[in-house]
Amino acid sequence: MSAMMPYAPSIVPMDANAAAVANALAIERVLASEPWLVGVRPAGEVIPGLEPNQVLHAAPPASSWEELSPLIRSGVVGAALFEGLAGSPEEALQKVAAGEISVGAAQDHGAMAGGVGSIPASMPVMVLEDRANGNRAFHFLMEGFGRSLVLGMYDAAIEERLVWFRDELGPALDSAIRALGGINCRELMAEALRRGDELHNRNAAATSLFAERLAVGFTKTVTPAAVQERAFALMRENAQFFVPVPLAAAKLALDAADGIEGSSLLTGCGANGAQCGIRVSGLPGQWFTAPAPVPEGILFEEFGIEDAGPACGDSLLVECYGLGATLLPAAPAFWPLVGADSALAEGLTRDARRIALGEHPDYRVPVLGDRGAPIGVDVRRVIETGVRPTIDIVMVHPEPGRGVIGFGLTQPPMECFTAAVAALDQATTRASSA
């Protein structure tokens, strides 16, 4: 082969080549994401376009109040009461009907709402900043899995805790995080994976690492002892306190690659207790939806399969990014909660590699020979292989007020992927013929 040989054109069809180039750019941006926790601020101050009379919930957005699940509606009502938008649940419902209280999907505002979580304007949210590009993402503080607004409940005890979040914990965390110059979440999450977390439903080690960092921040900011003690008690009792970070970090990483023409990278995913939806990079802002699946898992003793309802929460995006169940081999202490064993866990990671666009250089799993996480779902490969991302998920009783019934595994419906790929094809055809 001489250097003088004429240029040999690629035999890859033009469209496929363009898609490969688009996806290569997309995954490069995803992997470059540098999530830092930079503060805790009132949602209304930082979430773009969040109105004072608005409440955000898990994606996808609904075209009417009635389309939302009873769980989400219950969470929105609780959030409206917390915000003082209404004095009673009845008044809240009237104001929703009158359009005086509006709702929207958190992911459409750069935010995330795990579980049945609802975000009104005064709710404190963790602010994550992508130091690779300046983007931001947000998630409310995690109350825990007892009676809580994140499960769509609201009562005096829940209100007392949320008021404490708003008036004392949020400001204390904000000061501490700023005093530290922010917290490097990429570094912290990488270490948590070495300590048995999968960073969706097990964040025990990450929460301890977070507490360890905050302790230094509290020292620098002379935070009152009573606030510190209650904060540390909350983190010790609630090993999921860190979960807002991987949710927001997943969003930041995927947002970095949103809107690349022709890219088939999945950039959004959520379920609202009724519908499940996904978004793709090449068609920014569009949701491809289908009825939300009912997870299968291990239920607490007092519940039966009839108590299981459709998936709910923006946390489905964690696995669609490449953490959570995608890395289940990292978290053996979590396996019994979803009825997994080593073979099932390793199978999930293997499957995820078949539909992933890349591999993370820092998020690694020691037991897998320190290999990197499969990052970024290519919706076209989902169709080609028939493999969908698998999500480990907390199962919430569909009837408001009943709470967590167990943990399970689920997958976004194939219809979402079929619709997304059809729309991508259509867009490509339009672009070629234009």
Next chain:
Amino acid sequence: MSAMMPYAPSIVPMDANAAAVANALAIERVLASEPWLVGVRPAGEVIPGLEPNQVLHAAPPASSWEELSPLIRSGVVGAALFEGLAGSPEEALQKVAAGEISVGAAQDHGAMAGGVGSIPASMPVMVLEDRANGNRAFHFLMEGFGRSLVLGMYDAAIEERLVWFRDELGPALDSAIRALGGINCRELMAEALRRGDELHNRNAAATSLFAERLAVGFTKTVTPAAVQERAFALMRENAQFFVPVPLAAAKLALDAADGIEGSSLLTGCGANGAQCGIRVSGLPGQWFTAPAPVPEGILFEEFGIEDAGPACGDSLLVECYGLGATLLPAAPAFWPLVGADSALAEGLTRDARRIALGEHPDYRVPVLGDRGAPIGVDVRRVIETGVRPTIDIVMVHPEPGRGVIGFGLTQPPMECFTAAVAALDQATTRASSA
């Protein structure tokens, strides 16, 4: 089989039966141990029989200064300088020769000395209390693996840190731990095993859990910010800060079963860079020694196999209790440091079960189906099976001042077990004929 059938005497020979009864009692006591960290005090105040002019080192004890390895001698000299027992290394050596400075094995004083560690009277030590029986065990604060007295070195920077340990960190930890009412180490270690530690050479998760507890204690005691910040920085840089706890906890558990006539439970083990020794319950206070083995492992790039010296440290007792390499499957992030993989790790746990007297109800390994740690080595089973406990160990250059060269695996010499069993047999014969 009728209820009226006559009593059928056991066919087990009387001696074997007595030994089984003795070992059953021994392991019951070992498993009942409830280690709590109750304070940090000057060694001379709490370690029984530690004289103001004495320095304790890793077991076994030596009958002369010359019998000790150059590493241990170097550590003792450093400790003597720290203590002000001598003004120069030369003076320290003269005083040792004149009998004005004496040495002893930490394990003979209820204490533990990991690595080349040396304990003079004013050195702060963690105080562990067994709430099942009131026993205590002790270990100095862990400096880390850079230049440090725990590696047998002494210079101005090491002195500055140890003075800070003595004058500020030790008292701050003591107050914090007391304000918390002590720290339940059984609970903390059980959780660390679920977070990827094996609790000998990987204590990263345990150190974070410890930092998290201390943060609350510091809050309660209004510890100065500068002390807190340096303490948290030390813990973050030194993921082995927690290692004194599993060492002292191993000693507490085995001490609970020391001195049971006829029991073949191993109750002591250490190596001093020259000799390795073990003790057994039925013959309290006696060491059975042989030349210390040279560990085999993975050396840092700049070192060769010729740089490896005999094992050193009381930490060998951690595996002889049932943690550390015995539970290597729990700590995949540590595997590469000793060249282990999943098969080797699981083989170590399987082997350990063949010589163990019991299984721990709380120290469990998620990846092994949450099965408990094999606890308590029966020296007779070591002889019967040919299986010895395997220890993961930090390898220190035998020439003082060179420091850590890598990590490896090693085993106490079979001669120690042969001698212990022969002595047990002799004691049994004496007892029967008496």
